[in-house]
Amino acid sequence: MGENNLLTIEKSEGRRKCPSCGEENKLMIHESTDKSNIILDYPRVYGKKYRCGKCATEWREK
Numbered sequence: 001m002g003e004n005n006l007l008t009i010e011k012s013e014g015r016r017k018c019p020s021c022g023e024e025n026k027l028m029i030h031e032s033t034d035k036s037n038i039i040l041d042y043p044r045v046y047g048k049k050y051r052c053g054k055c056a057t058e059w060r061e062k
């Protein structure tokens, strides 16, 4: 699987923040489609991943 070291963290209540540096500014946290994570085959639904604009860490939530 093309997992490329994506961190997986528990989805937290409230504000999303970077698991590495703690950035909470949502303008700094970029959401994108994670094509390596297929949630549903039909209709095709992919998971989401997030990238911190401050420290470049990428992660996904369970």
Ligand SMILES: [Zn+2]
Pocket: 018, 019, 020, 021, 022, 023, 052, 053, 054, 055, 056, 057
């Ligand atoms: Zn960060």
